[in-house]
Amino acid sequence: MxxxxxxxxxxxxxxxxxxxxxxxxxxxxxxxxxxxxxxxxxxxxxxxxxxxxxxxxxxxxxxxxxxxxxxxxxxxxxxxxxxxxxxxxxxxxxxxxxxxxxxxxxxxxxxxxxxxxxxxxxxxxxxxxxxxxxxxxxxxxxxxxxxxxxxxxxxxxxxxxxxxxxxxxxxxxxxxxxxxxxxxxxxxxxxxxxxxxxxxxxxxxxxxxxxxxxxxxxxxxxxxxxxxxxxxxxxSNDPPMNIINGLKIDGKITFENINIKLPKHLSQLDNKNYNFGIRSSEIKLSDSGEEFEIELAEISGSETLLHLKRGSTKVIALIEEVMNFKIHEKVKVVFNSDKFYVFEEDGKLISSPYRIKNG
Incomplete structure (x- = not known):
């Protein structure tokens, strides 16, 4: 029973x-x-x-x-x-x-x-x-x-x-x-x-x-x-999933003067503002990336959590090694757009990298 x-x-x-x-x-x-x-x-x-x-x-x-x-x-x-x-x-x-x-x-x-x-x-x-x-x-x-x-x-x-x-x-x-x-x-x-x-x-x-x-x-x-x-x-994420308010327009996602090529799984989105979600592990350090300012660096075991800011956008990047950074230091990061989630402004999931939901 x-x-x-x-x-x-x-x-x-x-x-x-x-x-x-x-x-x-x-x-x-x-x-x-x-x-x-x-x-x-x-x-x-x-x-x-x-x-x-x-x-x-x-x-x-x-x-x-x-x-x-x-x-x-x-x-x-x-x-x-x-x-x-x-x-x-x-x-x-x-x-x-x-x-x-x-x-x-x-x-x-x-x-x-x-x-x-x-x-x-x-x-x-x-x-x-x-x-x-x-x-x-x-x-x-x-x-x-x-x-x-x-x-x-x-x-x-x-x-x-x-x-x-x-x-x-x-x-x-x-x-x-x-x-x-x-x-x-x-x-x-x-x-x-x-x-x-x-x-x-x-x-x-x-x-x-x-x-x-x-x-x-x-x-x-x-x-x-x-x-x-x-x-x-x-x-369901630790750190919590990063949420970025951005605009989908034509073939790109734009926020804070950053333009990211629209991934295939988001190709059906209408042109408007959304909440884009991305996990900390999908934000990587890269010399070819976009510049952010470090607000805080946390070392947790063998990992480093970088709390980053650009304009009004704040994200956390998970670096899979111990690294030393200074507060207010500038670093460049790239976003793995293939792992972007999209939520309506009311919070409802529209699509994920694993499945697309319409409406």
Missing amino acids: NLVAKHLTYKPDDQYHLNDVSFNFEKGRLYTILGRTLSGKTTLLKTIAGLLNPDSGNINFEDKNFSKVPVWERNVAMVYQQFINYPHLSVYENISFPLKQRKLNEENIKKNVDDALKTVGLVGFENRKIQELSGGQQQRVALARSLAKKAKILLLDEPLVNLDYKLREQLREEFKTIFNEGLANETILIYSTTDPQEVMELNGEVIVLDEGKVLQTGPAKDIFENPINLKVAEI
């Missing part, structure tokens, strides 16, 4: 946390909720878990109205962004605690705990106290406790956000392994994140949420390639 929600609304203090949210989640699948901070992700997960009651709408699972099912009977496990553990218990005791509450026999408890410890890379830490662990290790204990329960619905509320980059990468791969080895056959996994890269790497079905409202749903690749509007384009 699917997990089905219809018209969920939650509006405390006259502010929407959920605004007419509906979905149909199937067993054995991964669903990713993508949204900025305060978009309603945690509220939605807590509503599924029974920790919050919506003002209207309902949730059904296995022919049961969840509003009539107590929290402790929902067979739901949840991992929070801020990890929660029992500080007076050992790692093993933390993970086994909910299993003992369910009165599983010792053999099954040990197997479930051992499997969970292996998954999160904490084998050998069974007898350590929580205070002896790093923050990342403590989050892995919280994750292991939820995995050990083998719940039918597993809710992960930005579970990797407090972990270091290498461990985040490792655990993302572990999630895929968990599903491939059979957990997915019985479990609905719902994973919330603000990170578009996580969405693409997990490669599940995506719900883009903003101010409590569902903006777009679909496979991760579809969301990335064809964001339905400007808001989705911003949310």
Whole structure:
């Protein structure tokens, strides 16, 4: 039986946390909720878990109205962004605690705990106290406790956000392994994140949420390639997609005295103003390019983000190496027009490099 929600609304203090949210989640699948901070992700997960009651709408699972099912009977496990553990218990005791509450026999408890410890890379830490662990290790204990329960619905509320980059990468791969080895056959996994890269790497079905409202749903690749509007384009890219207000006239795109040859996929556009979108990775340094002024240079890992300005137009270029620049320094860049998106002034997608939409 699917997990089905219809018209969920939650509006405390006259502010929407959920605004007419509906979905149909199937067993054995991964669903990713993508949204900025305060978009309603945690509220939605807590509503599924029974920790919050919506003002209207309902949730059904296995022919049961969840509003009539107590929290402790929902067979739901949840991992929070801020990890929660029992500080007076050992790692093993933390993970086994909910299993003992369910009165599983010792053999099954040990197997479930051992499997969970292996998954999160904490084998050998069974007898350590929580205070002896790093923050990342403590989050892995919280994750292991939820995995050990083998719940039918597993809710992960930005579970990797407090972990270091290498461990985040490792655990993302572990999630895929968990599903491939059979957990997915019985479990609905719902994973919330603000990170578009996580969405693409997990490669599940995506719900883009903003101010409590569902903006777009679909496979991760579809969301990335064809964001339905400007808001989705911003949310589903990090850095957010650059938006340039420009004029399409005859065979060119023009803005800030820059003329770019119109790419083939935009040949049917009418002559008028549009919002042109381009990802930071599609803006390259080039001596043959157009001059921009550097407002800020950020080094992130092995990459450099250049915040550039020309007239009233501001863009971010992603340089795939570490480079040193000075503020107000002038650089030349070129735009890969084959990767231009076009949006109406009201924000609706008209066309993308992957698919053309008319109207």
